[in-house]
Amino acid sequence: MYLNLESKAVSETPATTIVPVFKPMPGHTPRSAKDRCKRIHRYVSSLATAASAQLKQALFVLRNASTELPSPELQAAARKQYSQAEFLSATKELLCIWVHLEAVDQGGETMSGWLIEFLQFSLASTDFVIEQPSAQSIMEEHGDCTETKVLIEHVCQSISHRLGYGPMAKLLAPAFAPLLEKSRLLRQQALRDALTIDAAEL
Amino acid sequence: MRDQISEPKDKTKDANDKAGQPTDLNTLSVGRTVIPAAVAAARIMAQFPKVDIPINTPTTRWLLQGDVSEADRLAVAQEFRRSKPKLLV
Numbered sequence: 625m626y627l628n629l630e631s632k633a634v635s636e637t638p639a640t641t642i643v644p645v646f647k648p649m650p651g652h653t654p655r656s657a658k659d660r661c662k663r664i665h666r667y668v669s670s671l672a673t674a675a676s677a678q679l680k681q682a683l684f685v686l687r688n689a690s691t692e693l694p695s696p697e698l699q700a701a702a703r704k705q706y707s708q709a710e711f712l713s714a715t716k717e718l719l720c721i722w723v724h725l726e727a728v729d730q731g732g733e734t735m736s737g738w739l740i741e742f743l744q745f746s747l748a749s750t751d752f753v754i755e756q757p758s759a760q761s762i763m764e765e766h767g768d769c770t771e772t773k774v775l776i777e778h779v780c781q782s783i784s785h786r787l788g789y790g791p792m793a794k795l796l797a798p799a800f801a802p803l804l805e806k807s808r809l810l811r812q813q814a815l816r817d818a819l820t821i822d823a824a825e826l
Numbered sequence: 827m828r829d830q831i832s833e834p835k836d837k838t839k840d841a842n843d844k845a846g847q848p849t850d851l852n853t854l855s856v857g858r859t860v861i862p863a864a865v866a867a868a869r870i871m872a873q874f875p876k877v878d879i880p881i882n883t884p885t886t887r888w889l890l891q892g893d894v895s896e897a898d899r900l901a902v903a904q905e906f907r908r909s910k911p912k913l914l915v
Binding site: 657658660664665668669670672673676712715720721723724727728732733740743745747748752753754759762763764765766767769770775 | 884885886887888889890891892894897898899901902903904905906909910911912913
């Protein structure tokens with residue numbers, strides 16, 4: 625059995641817009657090591673803030689839909705309170721996977737060297753925002769996923785476990801898929817902002 | 827401003843701007859109207875476009891391969907010490 629909270633959500637307004645991918649140009653290369661640090665700080669900070677806001681929103685939707693869930697156990701799980709540690713751990717995982725998905729969108733190995741380094745450095749820097757679990761451990765955990773569809777399923781289950789759903793985690797996991805599948809616009813805005821903002825404003 | 831690439835107007839930002847602070851756990855106020863949070867959340871989430879995510883992508887270990895020098899690591903750590911994002915918990 626799988627839950628489909630997303631279909632409930634999108635039934636309000638059909639979403640058909642195609643988002644153009646922001647492709648960084650050579651002109652967007654950070655001009656110095658210090659400039660790069662400031663831009664990474666901005667990128668990771670805005671992405672982390674967005675990840676926590678999006679996750680909070682998803683938990684909000686799940687809690688409000690709890691009465692429609694098919695079993696008392698699921699309903700209780702959807703209504704549960706979250707500790708700060710549970711929430712931050714799930715946010716960190718979402719943040720790290722967003723950086724990975726951005727790297728995929730930017731062409732993986734085919735992207736410019738400076739952009740690869742920027743995203744690698746950004747991933748490592750997520751540990752400065754939320755220390756645990758480490759970015760390394762999160763990425764290792766999903767390292768065997770060779771397709772994005774499989775990766776998203778794994779990540780959703782992992783996020784669900786981190787949120788403390790226990791035996792209900794697998795059933796509630798699909799509720800978190802939109803956080804990954806529909807993340808492109810937010811990710812692109814964060815990257816574009818970090819790479820295009822004037823150095824004086826950093 | 828550095829080189830900007832033009833994009834369509836950001837409707838999500840507009841929606842977020844219009845959505846006021848939550849009045850309680852179950853409602854959100856939009857202007858003078860109080861609407862159920864689930865409806866507001868659904869509207870916001872519906873604005874995220876459907877996208878085709880490519881298959882057979884690099885694995886998540888790929889971005890771990892880069893070497894970040896200690897000097898770079900310390901420099902960026904200093905940035906985060908100076909200003910750490912406030913997360914919504």
